Amino acid sequence: MTHPTMSLEEIQREMASAVMTPLTADDEMRKESRNGRPMDHVAASFIAPNSRLTSFERLEIYNRQYWYRVLNALGEDFPALRTVIGSRAFDAMSVAYIDAHPNRSFTLRNLGSRLPEFLVANPHFAGRRADLAVDVARIEWAFVEAFDSAEREPLTLEQIATLEGDSHLALQPHLQLVEVEYPVDDLVLKLHKGEERQTTEAGIKHDEDENAPAKLPVLRRKPTWLAAHRVDYSVFYLRLKRGEFHTLRAIRAGQPLAEAIEAGVTTARVPAARRPQLVRQWFTTWAELGWICAPDLDKLVRTA
């Protein structure tokens, strides 16, 4: 029976809370709500039964569909992570993650945006591969961002002619800079490409138990710097040198051009005499790829 004093907003909140409550291990709706109320009472407070289904059963349909959809959406964006930690752990992690960070966006595209940081805070989901899993999640999320983030007009020759050491620049929004502890970029690519062929071809073997983590090639810890970006509607990634990564990151952080260059070259571990040549190479490549833009004036105005 509908509660006589519930407003529309209260009904919406009650339903959202019920629908977003994780399912049981048997994919059924829980018998109790988060605040301990019997779920059949919750359901009956805003859903009438019909001739075939009780209020509980009708609400359960929405509860199930919500979870099937969001879990499927998350899994679609992190296939390599699933392989690395195993389906069983991935499913448990997904439920915990979505429960902690339900989608607040109009699009499921943003659902996984906080997964890397969630894994850092909850390493037990990945067991002994916790650090590796965080790296894989970071790269997979970078691919999502690179795929459909905005593209702006690169710097023009006229704009370059006005630049000085204290000028501020910006990077293409779709350019994603990723720093990882393991060189997992090739592994992630192999796992993604391997979706269409036997994974053993990619050097990755699954245990007999498909839910278990896959057997992976031995990876030694080695700091790795990556850029994921888009060219003509295709996503690419390439490894960066430490110095160019830090220069690009400083540009993105809003440091003036001269300071950004210094932030990078001081970490580049090359003799001072070679630095100008190195910097020239970096900026040539970045300009060819269209990575460098004028500052986002709208953003400056908004944050002022």
Next chain:
Amino acid sequence: MKNQLNAMLLTAALSGLIGGTTVAHAAAASSSKTTVKAAKAGLQYVNADKPAKHSCKGKNDCKGQGGCKSSDNGCKAKNSCKGKGGCATDGSKMPKAI
């Protein structure tokens, strides 16, 4: 000395920007645009011929085509409400509020 080095680095950066931008413009004007850029772009992850499934995330133009999350197979064979009147997808009218 440090100022001199910094000036050299800045000059190097600006000449790199000019050189790279000139190359990009020249490539854009020719038919080799994609080839030139892609050669430096690194390894390809998703190409335009095979868009990622989430290319239609948040859009409704793929509805019913099975290509995105708002209509994909996440609920395949699990749609327990089908034909039972439990949800609005079967065309049934909403029950009257009591």
